[in-house]
Amino acid sequence: MKRFKILITILTLGTLMFACTEDFLEYKPKGTVSGDQLNTPERVDKMCIAAYSALGNDHWTVPYTSLWPYGSVRSDNSYKGGGGTADVPGFNKLEQFAFITTDMSDGDLLWHRLFIGVSRANKALKRLEELSEDEFAKKTTRMAEMRFLRGHFNFLLKINFKHIPYIHEDIPADSLKNISNRKYSSQELWDKIAADFEYAQNNLPADQEDVGRADKFKAKAYLAKTLLYQAYEQDKEYNVVNIDQQKLERVVSLVNDVIGSGKYDLFDDYAKNFLWQYENGPESVFAIQNSIDDGTESGRLDMGNGLNHNMASEYGCCWFHIPSQNLVNAYETSADGLPLFDTFNQSDMKDSAQFQDNTVDPRLDHTVGIPGHPFKYKPDFVYQTGWARTPNIYGYYSTMKEIQQPDCPCFKKVGPFYASSKNTIVIRYADVLLWKAEALIELGREDEALPIINRIRGRAQQSTGRLERSNGDPISNYSMQTYKPGENCTWTQDFARKALRWERRLEFAMEGWRFYDLVRWGIAAETINSYFEEEKTKREYLKEAHFTENRDEYLPIPQQQIDFSEGTYKQNPGW
């Protein structure tokens, strides 16, 4: 009996011990979805939203849509700014070129963020393709939108890195690293990018239910831009060797379509482009839709500009993206109101009086914060020298276009930084018009370009309404004129080209495109090195700065990515 009891006990305990089965190890993740669950029309439509939202994740550590460190700081328009050269040191390397290395994280980050955009568009495209028109009536429209977005991100990759792997939705994940960045030539890559915009313009409606979505004319405009860049053919060392006339013709005709749509116009006042109140207005062709009070803690703001507010107590941080002395000088006008193409930089406009004694283009006070000048169209909000953070290094100016008025409801403090829900404009109508002017000039039809350039100048000339001091006086001594051949100039192709390039610099200063313009025109090395030569006498920190021709036109392919590709990617020349 005793033995029996022991046996029972052991058996019972044994059962207890092994009662648990492998079912016990089952586990389902919470709060996530698997890929297959996404294949319904509603969810695929949401995947398209996710692709759009890749536009809105811009950030000051890698401003891949506002582009200021890459397109503005790398040019003659601006300095990095901030607390010193070691404050965000990667941008300092970009500014000075000499310190850029192939493995610097800033290049890798930019590459990475832009490919996230490409990949979100591809992930949506792949799922869209698997739906039928019956299941999802908007299938083709959405596909065209996704190709527009993919075109946008590839365009930015192309102008920064030149040779990129072209990734489309049908490449399986495990063979991605076999896609070389040299599979296509530079021109073929442009064709690929253009093909996306081509598809978009053919398949998108003229108007969309949502202002943020791509539509036919946005696609046409972006296609025009792509073809304009493509027209300037570069050799392997980035020298511009030919300008493709057919492409330029196509640019003109596409821009004519955009103009003909009647959807767009120039604002009467240049200022409205840079004020939240007027966003999505007639001059905004394609803009990134930022938002505030949208249910997220701080809003989906333009964090890409988070560093760029000056040190006024209303802002407070961090005074990055500082207009160069060279840029300020470029706004000086001659006695007859035209740019001083050759002599502008012979003396500096610095002290308040100099902005009264000389005459200037009004766009100066839309663009640059200057001590003693009212800031951002507020007569009582006068820029102080103390608003500059490290004047001994970077001078006293600050950037203004991307900054909103401190009392704007669009404006939010995010930790030490400020950001706003003002849209980031990627394409504005003035830009579209000047592409046409540029194409016309290179086609030898400079006379047709004249009215366009004058239209831009004329609007600028009129844009002084918000540039007043509290006593009603104009902030600076404005004087500018349109080009009047025979009267104040001789309108030859060379002169027209010079005028156009000058116009683009002033019209779009600090908007992030200057460096790419210089590379497109093939004049980056000469322009930037002569800028450094003069500027380093005023800014000691630029002593080592140097642009290496046939190398610095593009960023190096990030070494990290070359390594990931196991050598499939080839480094850009010069590195």
Next chain:
Amino acid sequence: MKRSILLLILFNVLVVMGYAQQKQVSGQVTDKTSNEPLPGVSIVEKGTQNGTITDANGNYTITVEQGDSLVFTFVGMQRKVVPVGSANTVNVAMIEKVQELEQVVVTGYQTQKKADLTGAVSTVDEDVIEESTSGNPVKSLQGQVSGLFVETSGAPNADATIRIRGLSTLGNNDPLFIIDGMPTKSGMVQDLHPNEIKSIQVLKDAAASSIYGARASNGVVIIETKQADEGVKVQFNSSAAVQNYHTKLDVLNTQERGRALWRASINDGLDPNERPLYDYEWHTNDQGHAVLDEVKPVEWIDKEAGIRSANTNWYDEISRTGVITSNNLTVSSGGDRGGVLMSLSYYGNKGVVKENDFNRISGRLNSDYSFFDGRLKIGENLQISKSKETPMPSGLGGTPLWLGLIAQPILPVKTVDGDWAGPIGAGFSDRNNPVRLIEHNKWDKNHTVKTFGNLFAELEIVKNLNFKSTFGIDYTNYHNWDIQRTYQAGFLGRNINSLNKRQEHNLNWTWSNTLNYQYDFGKHSGNVLAGMEAIKNDFRYFSAYREEFAIEELEYFTMNAGTGLKNNTGSITGYQLLSYFGKVNYSYADKYYASATLRYDGSSRFGEKNKFGFFPAYSLGWRISNESFFEDNIDVISNLKLRFGWGQTGNQEIANDARFALYRPNYGEDSDEIMWEPGEGTAYDISGNDSGTLPSGFMATQTANPAIKWEATTETNIGADFGFFKDKLVGSFDYFMRETNDILIQPPFIAVQGEGGSQWVNGASVETSGFEVSLRHKNSLGDFTYDVAFNLGSFSDEITYLPESVVDAYPGNSEKTIIGHSMQSIFGYVADGIFQNEQQVQEHAEQPGKDVGRIRYKDLNDDGEITPLDQRYLGVEHPDFEYGLNTQLSYKNFSFSFFFQGVQGIEVYNDMKYRTDFVGQWTGANFGARTLDAWSPKNKDSNIPALSLSDKNNENRPSTYYVENGSYLKLRHFQIGYTLPDKMLERVGLSHLKVYLRGENVFMIKDTNGDDQFTAPDPENPDMAYPRPRKFILGLNLSL
């Protein structure tokens, strides 16, 4: 504490005693082992001088008050206290004091005699833990156990990081803790009050730890808490300490900072008077050198804001003398049929940073009870603790400790109107006034309630066959709130206040069942163990956020009082483990030992194909000293045992959902998240409304890996234990080799994949080897006894394999990779002194920014150009060896102890040097006093580069300039104690009373010479984390 109060507690919580009545008690005292009667045993009625001794037959008779206790003492035996109760006969069996080798060690689901161990196991003395003031038992292990590397900070509530035998994996290297049989990785151990711990065992090699299978590869620490002994015991321990911040960084004052900036401007060829905040009078002397005559700081930094220039020492402003109090009351009562131990502890630590404090109240109840003549024992161990912390704030630009360096001395704490001063105007960095930061965060609190404990039943099925079932829980409830107040300090400010509350629930339960069979057949003895264990973890949290509170008072900050934006988030996750295991221990004639372990572990974290893993181990031992040839011939050596062990263990520290392909919606990150890094939002204002609810999509976050499995560590250990001179000198030596394969990593992936390319894979391999030595010498010379223990541990690790895609995640370049190097390697340029003259500059390779007074970098590949290829491995950030020397001396009633601990052969990357040596890296900050000694044409011997307002030479690149010798030797503590004589104590009814004075972190030696000297105050703390304060402690231990 008066005796009456203690008695009252005794009354209330423990036993109800009878009314005082005289009665006669008699009985016999025997030796428990031999059963022989013990003559000459002293018996005293507790708390009185009433006493007697046993006669030749061990018998005694005494008249006592009913309800009192008798105290039995005898040389070589453990003291014993027995309550009389109503009995008239009290027989007592006394137990011999345990000898070192007879000590019983808990080795995982079973106990073994120390003499029988074949694995590498270390034990820690309880008094080492008891008298430390850190409040965290883990911290007191630093330097006490060979091969155990502990990193701590001096923060009131800092967790300590433990590494057993160094690093074995690229991921989580934390050991597994077993507290009273319950496995945990939750950090519960840091909440144990040191006085509640009975023993700590460290299972270092795989042979010892493999019984814990898939979670044991980083070693196992087993902690047993105290249980009730026979008799009634009341113990009270109390200590109070003052602590201060004695390792403050030497920073510039207002005048000195002005001088440094002047020098930098002159060096750069700039006009110093163009700089904000300072005016200078200076001239050029005959030799053409600039000479500074006077530094004149501006009077007002901003007159409108009322900020008058000052000379603030921010380190003084943020710090204070801290106070630590620690109290523990333990009451226990035990008898033949079981016992109860209750313990109540309080630990309070007001840190050396203002407002930063931590306190914890914990209660413990351990009890057990036997039935059926001891064949069934049931019991429980339970601890509940509640802690509250005011954390050190981390605001704009870092913690107050960091800001103490960054904030400029010219800035006052307050404006003339009494508002907070802050950076304003030119010349400042955008960093907070640290005093404001402290003041405005003092309402922030972290509350933690932890419940940790188990219920067990142990049944003797037949003699020597025992079944034990244990069910335990480990539950943490964490709750914090973070209040952000509005402020304006200079140009920094915040115009909306907010409250964020977060609650976390982390519940683990463990159910384990074991069968244990002891056998002893003549010369063959040992045991057999079989068992199973099931573990389930469930973690969930939620947090809520609200903005705009009309009144800024602490009591007003509740969620319903806010009127602005609302936000919330949360998640749920968990895992399960299921294990089966067995172990056989065998010994022959106390000479030959063998042990084998098998564990079969399943984890919900792993893929379908690899749910279960198999972890075998074996070990062998040979006690040579028990061989007759040895015993007969060698006298000096009293013990010698050789050990060999081999085993495999695992590591499963990856995300719970690591094996799945995942997509998730990401409506948008919180401010804290998008402040410093790009967001990955999936919501977009597609309709251009600028506000309102946005449509949102999904993002890919992870790629599936159904084949994922645990990391496997294989370890071989060779060791020896030895004793000389009748075990007056004992010690051990261990050498180990360890190889970890299939290390779980999440390789970075090619960017064209976009998001969701992240995947957990079994990838890398690491080899670690090392050795440990421990020596201990105990002796007494009359009334003087001494006990000196020394230990030393050393390890080195080497990454032997990494997938291509992972190599770049570690320091290296396209030519040199981390493979073959330690995972803690430093990589960078070689700083080759300072250019002394123009000729040296010209002769040197092309180096953008090179100039007189600047750092010269070595052209390692001699290609005439300094490029990323001119980098190499510069050192390893773990020590060649770590050692400890613990000495305890006693003479009569006095005791004296001191403990030295040190590390040797460690390279430290001193980030601080960016700030202490340079002006141009960040001109708006304050700098270290070292800048005053920078290179200049008149100070050419300096190894600090010339001051400059910019960093043209890119001197913040990683280089040997920042690599310093982090070796140190510290007097961790000394202690002088006095134990009151028994006779005096018995008169007042106490059985033990000790008072002591203790000092911690009193003294340090570090490298102060040469280019690699350590330039910051504390090599243990190169990055200005929370300082380890110097402490002086007064304490008392009292037993009733």
